[in-house]
Amino acid sequence: MKDLETMGGPRGDSDTKMEVSDALKTTRKKKGKRMGFGWRFYLPALILAAFVLVAIFADFIAPHNPVKNHLADSLTPPFWQEGAKAEYLLGTDQMGRDILSRLIYGARTSLIVAALGVFLTGIVGTILGVLAGYKGGWVDAVISRAIDVIQGFPLFLVALVLAIVLGASLFNIILIITIMFWVGYARQARAETLQIRESAYVELARIAGCRDFTIAVRHVIPNLLNSIIVIATLGVGSVILLESGLSFLGAGIPPPTPSWGSMCADGRSILTTAWWVSFLPGVAIMAVVLSGNLLGDWLRDKLDPKLRDL
Amino acid sequence: MTRYMIIRLGQGILALIVGTILVFGLARLTGNPLDLMLPETATPEQRQQMAEYLGLDKPIYQQYFVFIGNAAKGDFGRSLFFYRPVTQIIFERLPATLELGGTAMLFSMLVAIPVGVYAAVKREKWQDSILKVFAIFGQSVPSFWLGIMLILVFAVSLRWLPAGGYGRFDEHLILPALTVSTFSIAGFLRLTRSAMLDTLSTDYVRLARIKGLKERYVIWKHGLRNALIPVITFTGFVLVNAFMGSVIVEAVFAWPGIGQLSYQALLWRDFPLIQGILVFSVALFVLVNLAIDILYVYLDPRVRFTRD
Numbered sequence: 001m002k003d004l005e006t007m008g009g010p011r012g013d014s015d016t017k018m019e020v021s022d023a024l025k026t027t028r029k030k031k032g033k034r035m036g037f038g039w040r041f042y043l044p045a046l047i048l049a050a051f052v053l054v055a056i057f058a059d060f061i062a063p064h065n066p067v068k069n070h071l072a073d074s075l076t077p078p079f080w081q082e083g084a085k086a087e088y089l090l091g092t093d094q095m096g097r098d099i100l101s102r103l104i105y106g107a108r109t110s111l112i113v114a115a116l117g118v119f120l121t122g123i124v125g126t127i128l129g130v131l132a133g134y135k136g137g138w139v140d141a142v143i144s145r146a147i148d149v150i151q152g153f154p155l156f157l158v159a160l161v162l163a164i165v166l167g168a169s170l171f172n173i174i175l176i177i178t179i180m181f182w183v184g185y186a187r188q189a190r191a192e193t194l195q196i197r198e199s200a201y202v203e204l205a206r207i208a209g210c211r212d213f214t215i216a217v218r219h220v221i222p223n224l225l226n227s228i229i230v231i232a233t234l235g236v237g238s239v240i241l242l243e244s245g246l247s248f249l250g251a252g253i254p255p256p257t258p259s260w261g262s263m264c265a266d267g268r269s270i271l272t273t274a275w276w277v278s279f280l281p282g283v284a285i286m287a288v289v290l291s292g293n294l295l296g297d298w299l300r301d302k303l304d305p306k307l308r309d310l
Numbered sequence: 311m312t313r314y315m316i317i318r319l320g321q322g323i324l325a326l327i328v329g330t331i332l333v334f335g336l337a338r339l340t341g342n343p344l345d346l347m348l349p350e351t352a353t354p355e356q357r358q359q360m361a362e363y364l365g366l367d368k369p370i371y372q373q374y375f376v377f378i379g380n381a382a383k384g385d386f387g388r389s390l391f392f393y394r395p396v397t398q399i400i401f402e403r404l405p406a407t408l409e410l411g412g413t414a415m416l417f418s419m420l421v422a423i424p425v426g427v428y429a430a431v432k433r434e435k436w437q438d439s440i441l442k443v444f445a446i447f448g449q450s451v452p453s454f455w456l457g458i459m460l461i462l463v464f465a466v467s468l469r470w471l472p473a474g475g476y477g478r479f480d481e482h483l484i485l486p487a488l489t490v491s492t493f494s495i496a497g498f499l500r501l502t503r504s505a506m507l508d509t510l511s512t513d514y515v516r517l518a519r520i521k522g523l524k525e526r527y528v529i530w531k532h533g534l535r536n537a538l539i540p541v542i543t544f545t546g547f548v549l550v551n552a553f554m555g556s557v558i559v560e561a562v563f564a565w566p567g568i569g570q571l572s573y574q575a576l577l578w579r580d581f582p583l584i585q586g587i588l589v590f591s592v593a594l595f596v597l598v599n600l601a602i603d604i605l606y607v608y609l610d611p612r613v614r615f616t617r618d
Contacts, residue, residue, distance in 0.1 A: 148321065149328045152595040154550070156557055157572055161584060164576045165339055241452055245558055248454045249573065264455055271458065272466050282455030290450040297446060
């Protein structure tokens, strides 16, 4: 507030000019501090960056072919255990497949699902939410009821039913994620559009002769982008959890494509002798989901405190 | 008041109708039930007979009305795998699911609500930050992995608890209930915290402080009692999920509830059974939400006056 007062002071006075530039400097400094790039940003951002890089460059990083069996070396333990072999850093599963390589290629699967899933849900949800909030009337009624119905279904059970009915494939998993997760974006976009629609700048744009489409693209969507970004970041975790859960039950990414969820399931029957087969993929899932959630939480605090209930 | 109730009831019925249409359509999407029920060698006459017997020769909208009429009477047909009425099978599995879901819900509320209040009181201090990270952690652990790791530690290594199976309210319950609770504890905790922060900044809490009330009373009586109202909404959500059972957790621990039943039904392509479970769950969701809305009106007088 004080900065604003000084800026509104009489012009021409050299003292005031000095004050203004000082004030601007401190505001800028404060703003930098307020963004607070502390460990709550760096830790999850680094993990996610590593995850993305590993997924993209899997072909160059992975020491082995992730789907090739080395039956003679089956169930080799990871490096910190007795009986480990140098060529299989994190050990092998019952088929003798290198777990490290499978984790690396599994990252690619998860990244594709998360990136496409979050992108599509975000776009579909935002468009429908803005449409409902801006148009009102029967459009709103239809979209709102659709949101109610989808939220009324038990999420995982319906996703599982769809996965089995439609058949397990990467495309279908992303389709299912879009069907189940667009509602979160749509609710938020609708609620905010209702507010933005009443604002003076939308009113002015309308008086200036803007068409509805222009208003939506130029004035409404940019103003709800913050919330959408927060929901999308938090959505990375839920999407990966849903995919790995489906794959764990054998209804997700079909074998032999490595997926962290199905890798966990592979180790279930040999838990007593080779616990690492289930343990390691779970750690990978948790690291990525946790990073997404931490980053989303940080973003929410910074961009949009009114969303803290999410 | 009455008008609000009628609108909510209407919305609930609408959601139920749309829900059943979707479930019905979904089951039809999967292919002709005749192919599943008859051998490949069946003659066209036999197929025709079976279609007539099942009512599949009628137009699809008529089939839907038959389906919905029977469903209203609690009749979802017979399971293709068990050869018994679907409703009967669901009610057989319900106790185990209720036992697991109820225990997990009670446990998570007992843990999370006091802790959430504590986090709100210690707002922005280190205690709050640690609890926040814990809550985010709880929402990030994949439940199947947590279940397997609990089995590994407590059943395989320590041999303290069974790795799976069911016995009425005994040690079998502990590991699955812990696994289910992890997620809902995190949810309850964050919700209680934010609801508490909202109430602690209201005028009546300020007044309670100004008149010199002990902080203990301010927090637990004036604060928590009002903060619990939004928490109840989440309870409804958790309740429905508990009712439908956790598919993953029940599969990991071989828990004979609705969750495991639906997974088996899916593997066997037992569509009458899946249809029954889904319609059951949608109906339940609508009912629980309606009950919560009514409860809201009684708990929060503000709703009674503003929503007229």
